[in-house]
Amino acid sequence: MPDESLALQTTVIAVDAMGGDYAPLEIVTGAAQATLETTIRVILVGDEPKISSILAKTEHNRQQITIQHTDQVIENDDVPKLAVQQKPRASMLLAAQLCGEGLAHGMVSAGNTGAYILSAAKYIPRLPGVRKTAIATVYPTQNAQQRKDHFALLLDIGANIHCGVEDLIQFAIMGKIYASDVKGIPNPTIALLNMGKEAHKGGDILSRTYATLKTLPDIGFIGNIEGNDIMKGLADVVITEGYVGNIVMKTIEGIADTLKHIGKYAFKHRFLWMLGLIALSGGLKELKQITDYSEYGGAPLLGFREIVIKAHGRSRAKAIKNAIKVAAKTHRDGVCTKIAREIARCTVNSTPSE
Amino acid sequence: MPDESLALQTTVIAVDAMGGDYAPLEIVTGAAQATLETTIRVILVGDEPKISSILAKTEHNRQQITIQHTDQVIENDDVPKLAVQQKPRASMLLAAQLCGEGLAHGMVSAGNTGAYILSAAKYIPRLPGVRKTAIATVYPTQNAQQRKDHFALLLDIGANIHCGVEDLIQFAIMGKIYASDVKGIPNPTIALLNMGKEAHKGGDILSRTYATLKTLPDIGFIGNIEGNDIMKGLADVVITEGYVGNIVMKTIEGIADTLKHIGKYAFKHRFLWMLGLIALSGGLKELKQITDYSEYGGAPLLGFREIVIKAHGRSRAKAIKNAIKVAAKTHRDGVCTKIAREIARCTVNSTPSE
Numbered sequence: 001m002p003d004e005s006l007a008l009q010t011t012v013i014a015v016d017a018m019g020g021d022y023a024p025l026e027i028v029t030g031a032a033q034a035t036l037e038t039t040i041r042v043i044l045v046g047d048e049p050k051i052s053s054i055l056a057k058t059e060h061n062r063q064q065i066t067i068q069h070t071d072q073v074i075e076n077d078d079v080p081k082l083a084v085q086q087k088p089r090a091s092m093l094l095a096a097q098l099c100g101e102g103l104a105h106g107m108v109s110a111g112n113t114g115a116y117i118l119s120a121a122k123y124i125p126r127l128p129g130v131r132k133t134a135i136a137t138v139y140p141t142q143n144a145q146q147r148k149d150h151f152a153l154l155l156d157i158g159a160n161i162h163c164g165v166e167d168l169i170q171f172a173i174m175g176k177i178y179a180s181d182v183k184g185i186p187n188p189t190i191a192l193l194n195m196g197k198e199a200h201k202g203g204d205i206l207s208r209t210y211a212t213l214k215t216l217p218d219i220g221f222i223g224n225i226e227g228n229d230i231m232k233g234l235a236d237v238v239i240t241e242g243y244v245g246n247i248v249m250k251t252i253e254g255i256a257d258t259l260k261h262i263g264k265y266a267f268k269h270r271f272l273w274m275l276g277l278i279a280l281s282g283g284l285k286e287l288k289q290i291t292d293y294s295e296y297g298g299a300p301l302l303g304f305r306e307i308v309i310k311a312h313g314r315s316r317a318k319a320i321k322n323a324i325k326v327a328a329k330t331h332r333d334g335v336c337t338k339i340a341r342e343i344a345r346c347t348v349n350s351t352p353s354e
Numbered sequence: 355m356p357d358e359s360l361a362l363q364t365t366v367i368a369v370d371a372m373g374g375d376y377a378p379l380e381i382v383t384g385a386a387q388a389t390l391e392t393t394i395r396v397i398l399v400g401d402e403p404k405i406s407s408i409l410a411k412t413e414h415n416r417q418q419i420t421i422q423h424t425d426q427v428i429e430n431d432d433v434p435k436l437a438v439q440q441k442p443r444a445s446m447l448l449a450a451q452l453c454g455e456g457l458a459h460g461m462v463s464a465g466n467t468g469a470y471i472l473s474a475a476k477y478i479p480r481l482p483g484v485r486k487t488a489i490a491t492v493y494p495t496q497n498a499q500q501r502k503d504h505f506a507l508l509l510d511i512g513a514n515i516h517c518g519v520e521d522l523i524q525f526a527i528m529g530k531i532y533a534s535d536v537k538g539i540p541n542p543t544i545a546l547l548n549m550g551k552e553a554h555k556g557g558d559i560l561s562r563t564y565a566t567l568k569t570l571p572d573i574g575f576i577g578n579i580e581g582n583d584i585m586k587g588l589a590d591v592v593i594t595e596g597y598v599g600n601i602v603m604k605t606i607e608g609i610a611d612t613l614k615h616i617g618k619y620a621f622k623h624r625f626l627w628m629l630g631l632i633a634l635s636g637g638l639k640e641l642k643q644i645t646d647y648s649e650y651g652g653a654p655l656l657g658f659r660e661i662v663i664k665a666h667g668r669s670r671a672k673a674i675k676n677a678i679k680v681a682a683k684t685h686r687d688g689v690c691t692k693i694a695r696e697i698a699r700c701t702v703n704s705t706p707s708e
Contacts, residue, residue, distance in 0.1 A: 196468075203597070226604045227601040227603065227606075228607045231609055247580070
């Protein structure tokens with residue numbers, strides 16, 4: 001168990017060492033790298049012998065790594081609800097418990113998304129006033145060519161299925177604070193994902209959400225955007241219900257796969273294409289960056305008292321290291337506290353719509 | 355006005371000559387080409403002087419073209435509901451009226467989608483038993499590299515917002531018949547677009563739709579697919595509510611734009627990339643075909659007594675010609691009649707879920 005007094009001095013991040021396609025090797029390696037580059041303390045939760053054996057071969061700062069052993073692991077193809085019940089000592093559940101008990105200030109996992117959400121919900125209280133937590137994906141936009149750091153946020157991408165007016169407004173508030181404080185986007189703009197630009201589009205819930213967001217002076221609401229505007233970066237924060245966000249995110253990922261497939265096909269079949277691909281590799285790399293989520297570390301689960309970062313299942317060490325850094329920054333900047341404050345303020349100001 | 359006796363002998367397609375970004379020039383040219391390649395009769399609805407002046411300069415078969423004059427046009431940025439009320443003699447409304455009165459067997463427009471749906475609904479009766487009409491987009495899948503003709507259908511992409519269980523099942527039936535009879539896909543497979551593969555995913559309506567589709571023996575239901583499976587061609591017909599289908603379709607279109615943007619950027623900034631682009635042009639063309647909807651002619655509006663084809667707003671002559679051919683084929687093959695028959699049969703067989 002970690003030393004509580006130390007936990008109060010520095011930022012402590014609990015890391016599920018067993019979750020993800022390349023666990024535990026890449027997860028432990030990423031955590032080790034984080035201890036070399038920062039003062040963050042990491043609690044690696046998982047199979048102690050395996051973790052120790054990786055650490056023995058990996059440069060790291062010993063003072064900043066603790067291992068919490070467990071031999072239970074939730075696999076990617078486990079049914080989330082059952083897994084959380086049947087494996088109460090699974091690595092991601094123990095990581096969540098550390099956060100819930102105040103022994104860690106945030107957590108990172110690249111494991112089973114559904115089980116991870118349930119793990120967080122089991123041990124970490126929601127922030128006061130928050131109706132639903134949401135997962136936000138951070139993605140680079142077309143503007144990324146010009147401004148290297150141009151990211152945007154899409155939420156919710158699957159913590160929920162359908163959402164009401166108040167839920168969507170809270171997503172806007174949470175997304176805005178995360179975009180400005182963690183991603184460093186000044187005065188982020190907010191948009192509602194819809195099937196048309198007009199205020200009345202998309203049915204009752206969306207049109208009422210539109211009307212309510214218009215009444216919030218500081219939110220930076222620019223109106224509805226459509227599917228083709230997502231990658232353009234027209235808005236810094238795009239709000240939608242989990243069902244739609246999930247499908248959109250995976251559609252974009254699917255297109256990245258299609259591109260790779262075409263690349264391989266071209267590579268196999270035409271010598272001229274092969275030469276072209278080599279010459280174009282710089283351009284193709286940019287293209288890959290725009291569509292490959294594994295380059296961008298983690299997706300925050302917003303609305304909990306502590307920050308919960310879901311790293312992509314295909315995360316390598318670098319992505320895990322970045323996710324740990326983002327979790328620590330989120331804690332140090334008091335982002336969760338700010339979210340609670342803004343939600344309290346906006347709930348007072350806005351007319352309850354449901 | 356068209357000659358009714360002729361209309362009964364050959365297939366007659368009403369074409370909105372004034373709708374689309376390149377109307378009337380490309381619309382009239384496409385219709386003219388159709389008359390050279392087929393026996394289809396076309397009624398061009400729109401500004402007679404403009405249409406005649408284009409025809410005067412374009413090779414066509416005079417016997418197969420009639421012009422129905424009107425000077426009212428619904429523009430792309432018109433509000434659909436208002437436009438249909440305020441411009442009762444608009445070209446797309448008159449084209450729909452020709453279908454409704456039995457003077458045409460189908461219609462094509464590249465104009466304002468919302469107004470087009472309302473125009474069709476105003477004059478053309480729904481097929482008996484059909485609860486909601488749906489727009490289906492036809493898109494090429496990853497398999498298109500191997501099999502040149504591999505298309506898939508996604509519906510609804512925006513004729514409706516939200517849908518119930520029975521609506522989605524009817525979309526499956528309509529999509530299946532269109533895919534097999536018009537697109538020539540043998541025994542098309544059907545999938546439900548969802549946020550996970552499991553039967554219980556996506557909330558009440560989707561899980562009940564899943565369960566009901568499983569009880570229909572001939573439908574070819576393969577289960578849920580996720581966003582990243584759409585472009586892979588895992589299913590020949592993908593079913594979803596209009597709100598989601600619309601966003602997904604536009605997201606894919608947006609990525610095509612992003613690719614073009616990157617291509618231009620590369621072209622401007624690096625000589626080596628430029629060389630690469632030239633060498634790769636064959637591969638990029640395939641990529642463009644996979645994402646550029648304007649190459650694939652029309653999206654059918656299914657559920658009406660006559661076939662209604664929405665051509666892409668950016669359609670050129672070739673796309674219009676293809677849309678006219680597809681409309682004629684749909685009529686000749688009796689697709690609408692088959693849809694009505696299948697819907698009657700499945701409604702008897704399946705337990706009403708709502």
